[in-house]
Amino acid sequence: MRTSKMKISLALVSCVLLVCVVNAEDAVVEEVTDSSSEKAASAIEKVQYVSPEPDGDVYLAEHFDNPEAIGTKWVKSQAKKEGTDESLAKYDGLWAIEPASKEPIPGDLGLVMKSKAKHAAISALLEKPFHFTDKPLIVQYDVTLQNGQECGGAYLKLLQYDKEMRLSQFTDKTPYTIMFGPDKCGNDHKLHFIFQHKNPKNESFEEKHAKKPSTKLDEYFSDKKPHLYRLQVYPDNTFDVSVDYKIINKGSLLEDMVPPVNPPSEIDDPEDRMPSDWDEREKIPDPAAVKPEDWDEDAPEQVIDENAVKPSGWLEDEEIMIPDPTAVMPDDWDEEMDGTWEAPLIENPACESAPGCGKWTPPMMPNPEFKGKWRAPLIDNPNYRGKWRPKKIPNPEYYFDPNPFHMSSIGAVGIEVWSMSDNILFDNVIVTDEKDVADQWAAATFDIKRELVDSDGVSHNFYVLLI
Numbered sequence: 001m002r003t004s005k006m007k008i009s010l011a012l013v014s015c016v017l018l019v020c021v022v023n024a025e026d027a028v029v030e031e032v033t034d035s036s037s038e039k040a041a042s043a044i045e046k047v048q049y050v051s052p053e054p055d056g057d058v059y060l061a062e063h064f065d066n067p068e069a070i071g072t073k074w075v076k077s078q079a080k081k082e083g084t085d086e087s088l089a090k091y092d093g094l095w096a097i098e099p100a101s102k103e104p105i106p107g108d109l110g111l112v113m114k115s116k117a118k119h120a121a122i123s124a125l126l127e128k129p130f131h132f133t134d135k136p137l138i139v140q141y142d143v144t145l146q147n148g149q150e151c152g153g154a155y156l157k158l159l160q161y162d163k164e165m166r167l168s169q170f171t172d173k174t175p176y177t178i179m180f181g182p183d184k185c186g187n188d189h190k191l192h193f194i195f196q197h198k199n200p201k202n203e204s205f206e207e208k209h210a211k212k213p214s215t216k217l218d219e220y221f222s223d224k225k226p227h228l229y230r231l232q233v234y235p236d237n238t239f240d241v242s243v244d245y246k247i248i249n250k251g252s253l254l255e256d257m258v259p260p261v262n263p264p265s266e267i268d269d270p271e272d273r274m275p276s277d278w279d280e281r282e283k284i285p286d287p288a289a290v291k292p293e294d295w296d297e298d299a300p301e302q303v304i305d306e307n308a309v310k311p312s313g314w315l316e317d318e319e320i321m322i323p324d325p326t327a328v329m330p331d332d333w334d335e336e337m338d339g340t341w342e343a344p345l346i347e348n349p350a351c352e353s354a355p356g357c358g359k360w361t362p363p364m365m366p367n368p369e370f371k372g373k374w375r376a377p378l379i380d381n382p383n384y385r386g387k388w389r390p391k392k393i394p395n396p397e398y399y400f401d402p403n404p405f406h407m408s409s410i411g412a413v414g415i416e417v418w419s420m421s422d423n424i425l426f427d428n429v430i431v432t433d434e435k436d437v438a439d440q441w442a443a444a445t446f447d448i449k450r451e452l453v454d455s456d457g458v459s460h461n462f463y464v465l466l467i
Ligand SMILES: *[C@@H]1O[C@H](CO)[C@@H](O)[C@H](O)[C@H]1NC(C)=O
Pocket: 199, 202, 203, 204, 397
C-alpha cells in the first residue's frame, strides 16, 4: 500500500477504556462508545506509521526506518581528522538508528548522533549523481534536537561527485558542493546555505555563504521539536530556504552571497600613493592667531582654598588612631623573641563626635586663573583637497560567471558534525528535483511526527486512518 497516493485525512485518537475521542476538528468520528465500537472499527483502519515510498523521481530518499541502513547504505567515517589534538583526531562519534526519545511513533526510526563533543561523520551515495542542468535541486530533511543545542551543527553536506567516492574516509576536508542546515554556538544561531563556487579563471573553489536570514531562529534550536528544513536552488540562479514550510531566506546566487560570486570589475590601484602635497586636513589652526598676553599656560589647575576656615571643634591635638587602652600583652608574648609588645591601634573615640582630628589643612579648589595650554582656533583649510582615494584600475582577478547554479555534481549526502549536545535525530532525507515529491514525502513523514508533538498533553498510542 502506498499511503502517499491516497488522499487521506489523519486524526489523532486517544483511547481510554474503549472511549475514543478524536481530536482533529474535521474528524469524521466524534465519539465511539463501547456498543458502537465494532461498527466504528470497520470504518476506521488502525495503522501504525508506514514507511513511505517517494512518489516520483529522487536522487535519494531515506526514512531511516530500517535499522540495517548503517553499514549498508550509510557508511560511518573511519577517518582521522587532520590538524587537531590526537584526542580529538578521530571520527569516533556514535550513530544509531532508533526511535525518537519522546513521543516515538511505532515503526518510525531516525538516525541519531549519540555523542557529545566528538567528531561524527556518516554518508550515503545518491542513487544517481545530481547534475546541475535545467532542473532545481531540492534537499529536505527533518531534525529533532532531542536534548536542545548548546553548541554544534545539524547540517547536511552534499558531497562532490567523484567516480570513486570513499565514504569511509569522509572528513571536514572532503569536497562538498553545498552545506545546508542549522548550526549554533552560544547566541549565534545559523541556518547555513553555503555553496562551493568554482573560480572560472583558476578553477579553485571558494565558499559562498547566503546572507543571514532576518528571521529569529532561536526557537528551532531550543524547543526540542522536529523541524523540517528545505533548500531549493533553481536553474535561474535563485534559491530559497524554508523551515516548517515557512520561507525564511531567499535570494539570488548572483546578488545575495558573501563574498559575492562575481568579483568587482574595478579595484583600488594598490600602487597608487597619496601625493606628498595632498592636504587631507579639513580644518587647521589659524596661523594668524596669537596667544593673548595674559594667558598663563603655567597656572595650576587646583589651588589652596585661602578662604577655607578650620571647622570649629577640630581637635588638632588628638591623633586619629590611638593604641587600644583595653588591650593587654598576651601571656605567651616573649619580649626577647617577639620584640616590644605594642597595643593594636583603634580609631580615637575622642574624634567620633568632632569634625576631625590631627593637623588641619585647607582643602584644594579649582584655580579660577587656570587656562591650560593655549591653542590657536581652527579655521577652514584653504588647501583642503578632500579625502584622498587611490585611483581605480581594472580588477586583474575579474570574471563574470552568469550561471553559478552550474555547481559541481553531487554524488553523496553526508552529515559531518561536532556537537556539545547529543541525541540529535536526523530523519527523512530527500534529494529530488520535484517540489511535489518533497511535499508528499514530508506529508507522509514530518507532518505526522509534528502533529503528534503539537497535540501534546494527551497520550496518543495510535494513528487512525479515516477512509
Ligand atoms: C584563484 O583565484 C582566487 C581569486 O583571485 C585566489 O584567491 C586564489 O588563491 C586562486 N587560487 C589558485 C589556486 O591560484
